[in-house]
Amino acid sequence: MATHVVTDRRAGRVGQSITSWRPRVRGLSAPAQRRRAVLVRAVLTAGLVGVLLMWWTSTGPSSAATPAALTTTIGELSGMLGGYLVCAQVLLIARIPWFEASVGMDKLVLWHRTLGTAVILLIATHVGFMIVGGMLFDQSTPWAEIVTILTSYPDMLTALIGTIVFFVVGLSSARLLRNRLSYEAWYWLHMTTYVAIFLTFFHQISAGVHFVSNPINRGVWILLYLGTAAAVLTWRVVLPVVVAWRQRLRVDRVVIENSGTTSVWFSGKRMxxxxxxxxxxxxxxxxxxGHLLTAHPYSISRIPQAGVLRITVGALGDHSRRIRQLRPGTLVFAEGPFGHFTADRASRTRILLIAGGAGIGPICALAEELTARGYGVTLLYRAHSVEHLALLPELALMPGLRLIPVLGRRNELGYDPLSAQAVAALVPDVKDREVFICGPAGLALQMESVLRSLRVPMRFIHREELSLS
Structure with a gap:
């Protein structure tokens, strides 16, 4: 495939149009986001309490009369809790606008991962305790009891297949295996979770003692799963397709910023x-x-203006490396926007931006907005050399921005150019600034530690992890 690359001739004129721009869309303030996040947790907790009440009200007095009955009851409870949490887990990443605006996609993904561990443990508990409970009732061996369960209860074979899929997906998300899988392989393996949910749902309704004889519980459970499916279809399929059709986003041009960074400009309608x-x-x-089968998260480095927007991507994997091969005119399916790494979180008028690698993309967009608001903005731009400074002409022409390139490798310099002492010398009033950090995880963690040592309160330090895996 031919590579289409152009030099961005508009870079020299970017700064001239910045002062005339004002942000038209505002997000939630930081306190409002915290209140909404608490409300999201409360809603999820209320659902969990509802499941416990459902289990309690439909559990007979003899449920703990014998070891076999108690073991089976624990197995039933763990199954119901796992069934609810898997729905909650899916809803967290269903792109529901209220959830995303309240919490932010990075935290939703973190909660999703945490619930994933809980779901796997509950499923294992459910399976183990139901087998042991049956063994105690029937005085049988484990293998004999497994055969009895599979042959005596409806929809158990599909439930077994679904359970195996759950465990495979859970193992693939473990850090050791996840690091060995490409994003594409992990993504499609993760998509089989929906198949697992479908396969395990029917045995809950047809064999679950708390649903078979209780039509109210059964109706509520069916509504829970139908509502979850409707949310996924609405916000991950239907609405994105409608928006994509309205915007008709296309690749306008591809710009090589440096050896490891590429910008892609898009044109479209009603941006x-x-x-x-x-x-x-x-x-x-x-x-x-090479791009069709997976969707990847990329930060906006220039918000829509004059019918175009831009992303700036670092070559961190196969997908991002193939960005340079995109042809102008390529259709684009885009979901979002997502994230809370925005200027609306700033409660101070003096700002410190810290960027490294491809993190310069969102930092550049933030610098544009914050300087347009009249804030005092300083940017520490970490790179190995001048050749690794992407978007430099645009940043140099940005009115009101104090740009400080921080260059060199630590092993070559013999010191850390972003140590606490160095940052204090470069930005003497750092403890009075709001700080936004975007870059490799190591840089972000290091800078959080440095800023804390310089007495910058954590509530004034913002960063966002750009990962869905």
Whole structure:
């Protein structure tokens, strides 16, 4: 495939139009986001309490009369809790706008991972305790009891297949295996979770003692799963397709910023309707060979203006490396925007931005908005050399921005150019600034530690993890 690359001739004129721009879309303030996040937790907890009440009210007085009955009851409870939490887990990443606006996609993904561990443990408990309970009732061996369960209860074979899929997906998300899988392989393996949910649902309704003889519980459970499916179809399939059709986003041009960084400019219709803010990211699926099967999260490095928007991507994997091969005119399916790494979180008027690698993309967009608001903005731009400074002409022309490149490798310099002493010398008033950090995980963690040592309160330090895996 031919590579289409152009030099960005507009870079020299970027700064001239910045002062005339003002943000038109505002997000929630930090206190409002915290209140909404608490409400999301309360809603999820209320659902969990509801499941416990459902189990309690439909459990007979003899449920703990014998070891066999108690073991079976624990198995039933763990199954119901696992069934509820898997729905909660799916809803967290169903792109529901209220959830995302309240919590932020990075935290939703973190909660999703945490619930995933809980779901796997509950499923294992459910399976183990139901087998042991049956063994105690029937005075049988484990293998004989497994055969009895599979042959005596409806929909158990499909439930077994679904359970195996759950465990395979859970193992693939473990850090040791996840690091060995490509994002594409992990993504499609993770998608089989929906198959597992479908396969395990029917045995809950047809064989679950708390549903078979209780039509109210059965109706509520069916509504829970139908509602979850409707949310996924609505916000992950139908609405994104409708939005994609309205925007008709296409690759406008591809710009090589340096050896490891590439910018992609997009053109389309009604981009202002997307509500993109500086610091947001979107999920991009390019309708091109090598990109079609997966959607990847990329931050916006320039919000829509004059019918175009831009992302700036670091070559961190196969997908991002193939970005340079995109042809102008390629159709793009974009979901979002997502994220809380926005200027609306700033409660101070003096700002410190810290960028490294591809993190310069969202930081550039933030610098544009914050300087346009009249804030005092300083940018520490960490790179190995001048050649690794992407978007430099644009940043140099940005009115009101104090740009400080921090260059060199630590092993070559013999010291850390972003140590606490170095940061204090470069930005003497750092403890009075709001800080936004975007870059490799190591840089972000290091800078959080440095800033804390310089007495910057944690509530004034913002960063966002751009990962769905």
């Amino acid at each position: 202002d309707e997307l509500g993109i803010r500086a610091g947001n990211f979107m999920l991009f699926r390019f309708l091109s060979w």
